Amino acid sequence: MEIKKEILKITKELIKIKTDPDNLKELSKALDYVKSFLKAFTIENFESNGSKSILVYNLNKRPEKFDLLLNCHLDIIPGKDFQYSPVIKGDKLYGVGAMDMKGNLVAAMLAFKHACKNLDKKIAIQFVTDEEIGGFNGTKYQIQEGLKTNFVLATEPTNFDIVNEAKGALQLEISHKGQTAHGAYTWKGENSVVQLQKLLSKILKKYPIPKKAHGKTTVNVAGFICENQSFNKVPDNAKILLDIRFEPKEYSKILSKFEKLIGNNFEIKINAFEAPLNVPKKNDYLQLLKKITETQINGKIKFYRANGSSDARHFTKVGTPGIEFGPIGHGIGCDDEWVSIDSLVDYYYIIKEFIHRV
Secondary structure: OOOOHHHHHHHHHHOOOOOOOHHHHHHHHHHHHHOOOOOOOOEEEEEEEEEEEEEEEOOOOOOOOEEEEEEEOOOOOOOOOOHOEEEEEEHHHHHHHHHHHHHHHHHHHHHHHOOOOOOOOEEEEEEOOOHHHHOOHHHHHHHHOOOOEEEEEOOOOOOOOOOEOOEEEEEEEEEEEOOEEOOOOOHHHHHHHHHHHHHHHHHHOOOOOOOOOOOOOOEEEEHEEEEEEEEEEEEOEEEEEEEEEEEEHHOOHHHHHHHHHHOOOOEEEEEEEEEEOOOOOHHHHHHHHHHHHHHHOOOOOOEEEEEEOOOOOHHOOOOEEEEEEEEOOOOOOOOOOEHHHHHHHHHHHHHHHHHOOO
16 A cells, blocks of 8 residues: 555544543554554553553564664544544645644554564654653653663654754642631731732742743743632632743752742642753764655754653653654644644655664
8 A cells, every 4th residue: 555545544543533631442442453553563561540552662572772762642632523533635634633643653653564574673662642641651651661762752743853852841839828817807817829929929020921932941820729718718728830841951950949939938849840851963863863854855954942841751851862753734732733644754754764774
């Protein structure tokens, strides 16, 4: 079958499967569908807290360390009902998850399948089902179970540019314990809402909400929670939720910076502290991928820093270099999400050549 037709056929079938992060039945169905194309390879099955994932490789036994690992996720940002019926308009394949990342995944899977027959290299591809909710029970769990590799390529959509840097994430829950009082005698209490509001003003003065995308540290106030619902009572407890996305160079000092900024009058709980991506542009894998890509698309690509993150960060945390690299598309999480069909074909040939030459 012509490679374009094969990629389209499989991708369209995957889009029809509603792999929302909480739909474990459909996620399992999609995983089984992927496995049906890879029966000639060794497949390891994993499950953690109900989340299933697989690791596929071209050897009889898992080696101590792979030469290259392709990272793919089957879960999606949920869409509207009509988006689960794929539609082709010209070069664009529309559907929920078309760009993030069912088209990418299929092209990478077929490249792996066709490149790794009788290949004397240690190559693996993993498929997880929880990337959109953190990847803790898929990619991270496989790493905890001994998965190691020299390099990771997360097949995230990047329009053929290479994400060699991505911000880290620090998620803090900041609580305040005050003193309750009757609402008519505010001076007798200590209002936790007011204290947290003052703290927020200080934080946002140092880290103002940007008016456009930039590479510096940002703070999202994700929640302001107060149990008190009475008008005539001074609230004596409240908390705020902060999602901090920080530059790679701040990894070692970002927590202490915020602890100092917050001070001693508040309780800090760390809900997540995720490593950034930071792979030098001169890395041999990056230079090889750049060369192969520019030859295939007959154009120039660039390296850049992403504001979001991917499962590649789980490898970064254990010292393994990882990047994000994928085909052309638009509208992640939107009603008009699409992926370029021709770019999926290019992506197939790029990944196939990359596997042969690493």
